[in-house]
Amino acid sequence: MNMPLVIGSGVSGLAVSRRLSQCQISHYLIGEPLRTSRPQLGESMDPVCSLEMWKKWGNFHQTFYQKDKAIFYTDGWVTTCPFNFAENPQISLFFRILRLNSEYSLLHVDRAKFDNPFFQETLASPLCHYQAGRVKSLTYDSEADRISEVYLENGKILQVSYVFDCSNQVRLLPKLLNLPVEFLGKRQKVAFTHLGTDNKLPSDQSWLHATHLIKTERLLDGIDGFGWCIPLGKHISVGISCNAQEAEDLSASNLLELFLQASARREINITPIYRQPFPIVSIENTYYYHERISGNNWVLSGPTACQIWFSSGSAVGLALFAACLADQFLQKSPRAMKLYENYLTSLKKSHGVFECMRYQKMDAQSMQQLTDRIFINGGVRLCAYAEARGTWWERIISALLKERLSFLAGSFHFCPIRLMAKEPEPIWQPLDEQQAIVSQVMQIVSGKADIALAPHLIAPRLVVNISGTKVQGIQFWYLWLKAARLLCPYREFQLCPTHMESSEDYIKITAEFRADSGGTLIRSEPLTVIHKVSQGKVTEMVTKWENYEFIFRPKLMYKILRPFLSLALRLASKFSSLSNENEYVEQ
Missing domain, CATH: 3.30.9.100 (D-Amino Acid Oxidase; Chain A, domain 2)
Known part of the structure; x- marks a missing residue:
């Protein structure tokens, strides 16, 4: 039977399937059965998605939660994006005319509870012919730009009149048809x-x-x-x-x-x-954008066409926008495809906004401009949604509203900004890049930073020099730290720098051990440690036995342990093939 085919049983594919069933169009749906109760990406809904879900899928309201705003925390700034388009005096009249002033809020949706019931309800339609499995290959006529047959992994062959690729980041058709892609x-x-x-x-x-x-x-x-x-x-x-x-x-x-x-x-x-x-x-994953999104009888639907920063909350909104145009795609409507292309272009611009936030240092003006742009882009996509589903006069109003939003951009601030009430207290206090790396290592020693950070800060072939005896390898450093924590009689000992001096690749640190002894803070005598930093990682640590008297207490214990520790250290150094030169340790 020659029917449209929807590839993918995630929310994107299910939304297309529901739209086709609503339009009384028989179709195939191919995909894996959904996992239940597993957390899913895409739980903060943008304005288009929230409105569409309230209007069409309100019976799933038990999985909906109120979302008043989005709040950005960047470089010491807190910026609030309210998304209250219908309440904004600059644009509220347009939204009332377009019937977008819904009494419903924007949404958070618990996808772990939403997806499986949504899947079961979609498959209940007699117009949806579901096949569990995956697509293996297809028959494609490049001259006619048409797909005629789709081959499944289970051996079945489907005759298809149209293909909706809702495979999302799998990007099935782009890979099978060798479509160009721009990775973002x-x-x-x-x-x-x-x-x-x-x-x-x-x-x-x-x-x-x-x-x-x-x-x-x-x-x-x-x-x-x-x-x-x-x-x-x-x-x-x-x-x-x-x-x-x-x-x-x-x-x-x-x-x-x-x-x-x-x-x-x-x-x-x-x-x-x-x-x-x-x-x-x-x-x-890698974020991406496809310039070419359709052919004579196929379309990249929803996040298959474009996927941007997950933090943008746009993936499900894109899926639902594409789904509301599904029947028009079958009719080869140029207008519908143009709306879809414009929507994708708007999303790509939003990705650029998030890229700026992620990789650039934000001042107040830049942050406010970027969040205002997010607000405007959300409004523009709502206009596209109204235009896609509306009458001829709603299309005109939508076009006017888009012009109004473009005019307001840069001349009106929608998103208030403030400094954080309290400056975030860092795990370490960086002085310059090299000293910051050394400070982080000391935070790991103190137990204030996760030891999993160590490979990012310490070279695999680290050289540890203790009173002239050298041992190579980060594993020795791990063992030395473990021994210190095991043998130290104090709770919560910390290694606290009091002064640092930089000389080329070497950082000379003056520090002291601090610990809790029966509720009393005690300190060691000042000690000196030298670190060599190369290519963003510590490659050598130079210290001496006397620095560890504070840890291996009481003194009698230190005197007993030191010969054994020295012997173990010298044995370890034999396997390192390192010299016993003593270049840096002060005698």
């Missing part, structure tokens, strides 16, 4: 999860009704990235996207722990409220 930025590592609570939520926590978007910084938080907190009633969705190469040695749980600490520094204290862990999901 570097490959990302994304870690996300849910945290839960059984307790009653505090009524005075206004942050529970907003999407929080947080820029993390390596010298402050341990990783450069962009993360999110999305409250979902008794659950909260948290995640972070960062450069995959920079985070290759960090596990997903390490990344999320760093992000939760970063959130707490920025007035969002999550873990005192949400303590129940859920499975952690980790993926790698």
